[in-house]
Amino acid sequence: QKEVEQDPGPLSVPEGAIVSLNCTYSNSAFQYFMWYRQYSRKGPELLMYTYSSGNKEDGRFTAQVDKSSKYISLFIRDSQPSDSATYLCAMGGGATNKLIFGTGTLLAVQP
Amino acid sequence: DSGVTQTPKHLITATGQRVTLRCSPRSGDLSVYWYQQSLDQGLQFLIQYYNGEERAKGNILERFSAQQFPDLHSELNLSSLELGDSALYFCASSQLPGLAGVREQFFGPGTRLTVL
Numbered sequence: 569q570k571e572v573e574q575d576p577g578p579l580s581v582p583e584g585a586i587v588s589l590n591c592t593y594s595n596s597a598f599q600y601f602m603w604y605r606q607y608s609r610k611g612p613e614l615l616m617y618t619y620s621s622g623n624k625e626d627g628r629f630t631a632q633v634d635k636s637s638k639y640i641s642l643f644i645r646d647s648q649p650s651d652s653a654t655y656l657c658a659m660g661g662g663a664t665n666k667l668i669f670g671t672g673t674l675l676a677v678q679p
Numbered sequence: 680d681s682g683v684t685q686t687p688k689h690l691i692t693a694t695g696q697r698v699t700l701r702c703s704p705r706s707g708d709l710s711v712y713w714y715q716q717s718l719d720q721g722l723q724f725l726i727q728y729y730n731g732e733e734r735a736k737g738n739i740l741e742r743f744s745a746q747q748f749p750d751l752h753s754e755l756n757l758s759s760l761e762l763g764d765s766a767l768y769f770c771a772s773s774q775l776p777g778l779a780g781v782r783e784q785f786f787g788p789g790t791r792l793t794v795l
Contacts, residue, residue: 611683660782669722672721
């Protein structure tokens with residue numbers, strides 16, 4: 569079993585829809601959680617960063633962490649075609665700052 | 680623009696050859712990380728350096744090595760290249776590990792390596 573599981577998609581939604589992206593993990597030592605957006609063949613871009621449990625909102629994006637269920641989510645409101653990309657969850661803990669990435673979910677927002 | 684720079688953008692070489700990829704971290708970041716991303720393996724952590732010293736190792740092959748120099752730039756050396764080494768190689772940087780709230784990693788644009 570992988571430390572981090574993420575549905576690879578692809579996920580196709582109409583413009584304006586609410587998108588829900590999820591990851592599950594098995595390592596209870598993970599303390600910080602991130603979401604990256606990666607456009608095709610580009611470097612991953614940090615979208616959201618959350619430490620421990622709770623919610624964090626930034627514009628149209630909301631990140632949720634439920635450590636008791638080992639489950640994290642990213643919600644995108646009013647999705648736009650420009651949101652079409654691969655979304656990677658990442659998490660880690662400990663002194664090395666090593667991040668474990670999910671395999672990514674490919675999102676397509678149709679105009 | 681993340682502030683992390685990588686050169687070259689593209690590299691085409693033959694099997695058995697050796698190449699060097701270069702990364703300059705964001706200003707003020709002491710940690711550098713190398714990742715490999717291929718279609719079938721996703722983003723794989725290779726190695727981390729912190730202020731010139733190796734800090735953590737991931738799935739890095741013995742044919743691969745890295746170092747971080749006093750000016751904090753880093754180089755990833757890939758030798759005896761095989762077809763399967765063709766991938767995107769990313770460098771990321773972050774501030775000090777171990778400080779809560781300062782663990783984000785910022786990625787460079789990557790180097791696309793093609794081994795023929």
